[in-house]
Amino acid sequence: MIRLGLDQEQIARLRKLAKEIVHGVAPIIKRNTTVSVERAIVRLMGLDGIDNDGVPLPNVVVEAVRPRLGDGVARHVAAAMLSTGMDINQLGTAVANREVDILSFPEPPEDELEDFWTEQTSFTMERIAERVKERNEYMKEYPPGPQPWKYVIVATGNIYEDVTQARAPALKGADIIAVIRSTGQSLLDFVPYGATTEGFGGTYATQENFRIMRRALDEVMKETGRYIRLVNYASGLCMPEIVVMGAFERLDMMLNDSMYGILFRDINPVRTFIDQFFSRMIDAVADIIINTGEDNYLTTSDAVEAAHTVLASDLINEAFGLAAGLKPQHLGLGHAFEMNPDIEDGFLMELAQALMLREIFPDHPLKYMPPTKHMTGNVFKGYIMNALFNLVGVWSHQGIQLLGMLTEALHTPYLHDRFLALQNAGYVFNNARHISDAFLVNPDGPIMDRVRTVMDDTEEFLKKVNDSGLLDAISNGWFADISRSPEGGKGLDGVSEKSPAYINPYIRSFAAYLGREEELEKWM
16 A cells, blocks of 8 residues: 655644544533433433324423433433333333323432443343344355445435335445435434335435335345445434434444534534534444545535645544544545546545545545536546546545446436446456555655645644634634534524433443443543
């Protein structure tokens, strides 16, 4: 593999700055909880289903506790279950039918509460561990393909049609199938229930839809002899809940960025940082690879001028992820091939960026996004741009290659568009598999000049963000040229300050499992 010989002391300074930036947010996360964190807790206990009006039972239970949400739903659920003898789903149904007042039960003795939560968290950990074991056993029997893994999306709106659309590329060489969510689901403060057939621009993320697609891809796995990874989205107002569903249904990857929802969906920053931290703890326990969304910065900013913001955000996402217990192999940090194809030496600058990121994040399955912003509808030029993107991907040993479509900017890709994308990637990956072993980078050439410029700009940028604080930096529009206020955006009304009585027993359980009790004390 090509080595650029980057300045390791500078890389250490960049990581130190990113760590200081995210630790500046720790007091906000430690001080508050959210409705979505609390709903994730009852989902971890096994609560599922809807009431007679179609409202998810986790929403019903948490809304019933809302007047005292600062105590945490766990305290009131435990009191109700111990007093009534109901299990969590019986309790959820009783609350929905207004048969019980969940806030009316006496506080149980501390030792009884301790025994209750030991049993509940053990049940959850065993359920997740079984899915992790299942994945590992499948991967041993059906080894995945080599990196870069070829990542293809499906987005019909109908989960059953998605299965048909997913089987075809998986049979033709795709390593990863991502089911795009229905437009606007990230702004829903509940998770739709059951199998769905009427999404717009994508298919609703539901636990049943996860189950259906997982089963279908497992069938393809057995046909092809390759493990096929499944991806969905855990961004938005229900981030931790959707990760719970993904953990229970053996999803392999989840879109789980720290700032994407803030910048591109106008979700409140405070809400987002609290939700993403707990969701990433669940990801870590479930051995799920997260994908981050730095590629989106380059759709609103210039890819040449704003390249340093991508690296800065990758470092911030890494720092948040490591703090939550994720390991480098779980961190699918994002970047993109988005420079204007008409600029001179654009290919060299794209290669410089990709080689730089690979050397800074050697153990991470980097997620590389294809050209989209400068696709014009000229399918021939688009196909060449995707070939160059694939060449950079294999040259720089990317982990996750989201395949570009020659019809980008024309329509949602058809099956034959995906087939051509897979052919393109397969051809380039095979013919250039060991290209990085064949060349050295001129230390005084344009690639290293570009790398040094981006790293120096990143260091200056991170210093500025650290001086101002991350929330102010976002408010100032320093990421993606988009400004979001800590007091604005969707979902702030779902944030509650924790009371002295607050408990979230899963934090302690997850921290013990991850061996991070001391580190996580300052966060949760």
